[in-house]
Amino acid sequence: MAGPVIAVTDSVFPTLDPAKAALARLNPTYRMAKSASADDILAVARDADALLITYAKITREIIGQLTKCKAIGRFGLGVDNIDLPAAKEKGIAVNYVPDYCIREVSDHTMALLLSLIRKVPLSNKLVQAGRWEMPAVVPIRRIEGTVLGLVGFGHIPRLVAPKAQTFRIKVIAYDPFAKAELFKAANVESVDFDTLLQRSDYVSVHAPLMAQTRGMMNADAFAKMKKGAYVVNTARGPLIDEPALIAALDAGQVGGAGLDVVATEPLAKDSPLLGRDNVIVSPHTAFYSIEALEELQSKCASDVARVLSGEKAVYPISA
Structure with a gap:
């Protein structure tokens, strides 16, 4: 008996084997856009039973033309590329994977931060050019006793906190939606946004991208920060x-600044962010x-399989 039709809108993966293994019990047919x-x-999704997407924009116009779709699985942490209200109106379940790369992103956050503080890229650049000069990279501050402000306190920043604390960095965080017990358990002080900006030596941004957070790190925010503070x-990207x-x-x-994401990717070759020793x-x-x-593929596809089988998704999201 033929199984469901799964439309893959886009993929950045060398192979979709982990996803296909998670869906194998349904004996599906795949269509790649x-x-x-x-x-x-x-062309591939109009009469499909489910969609697997990565970066493709799934708009209201697209959702309105889906005739059989029951599930949309997003290979990723965010769902800002899916019109969630439109999916809800059509009765389409949307799932994502909010915890698949939290170790990697928290590690990368610390890597960018430590590289900025210790001026590792600049030092390497000088040495590679034949310049063995300590004065060219001073001043460098001691890390112990400085303050890291986390904008958002979800899965990733909650892993950044203990890694920073290992270096005896004081960690504070702003997240109006996080419960008090989360801060207490992590030994992290909960503060308002302005206080975080004013007290932090380093500000690391981990907020979800929404209308109210877009551009939250703006001229006003930067003006409130300590002079010379770092941003990660x-x-x-559009949070900044x-x-x-x-x-x-x-x-x-x-x-x-240490940036893994920018407003428009890829970064323009003439971007003013390039060519700076302190950026x-x-x-991405x-x-x-x-x-x-x-892990990402397996978890995402497993939830799509659950929905198509009449079961509950482990990582559902609603509008």
Whole structure:
């Protein structure tokens, strides 16, 4: 007996074998879209039973033309590329994987932060150019006793906290939705946003991208920070107002930035963020490890299989 039809809108993976293994019990048929354009998605998804998506935009217009879809599985942490209200109206279950790369992203956050503080990329650049000069990289502050402010206190920042505390960094966090017991258990002080900006030597952004958080790190926020404080972003590029960050870097108000995400990816070759010794940019790789991608595919596809089998998803999300 033929199983369900699974439409894959887009994929960045070398293979979808982990996802297919998780769906194997349903004996599905797969259709891969030629591109992530609306027309190409609909060509394979219009009468599909489920969608597996990565970065493709699943708009209200696309959802409105899905005739049999029961589940949309997102290979990722966020769901800002899916029109959730439209999916809910159509009775389509949406699932994601909120915990698949939390170890990797928290590690990458610390890697960017420590590299900024200790000026590792600049030191390497100088040595590679034949310059063995300590004066060229001073001053460098002692890490112990400094303050890290976490914007958001979800899965990832809750793993960043103990890693930072290992270096005897004081950790504070702003998250109006996190429960008091989470802060207490992590030995992290809960503060409001302005207090976090004013007290932190380093600000690491971990908020979800929503209308109210887009551009939250703006000129006003940078002005409230300690002069010379560092900013790290491993969450979503648009959380930071990039022109405001560039202006703050130029003025010396922000001492440096470690960015794994930017407002528009890939970063433009003429971006003012490039060519700065106090800015580190990695190409949206914080999530990556071989193990993380296998976990991501397996968890996402397993939930799609559950929904198609009439079971409850482990990681459902609703509008």
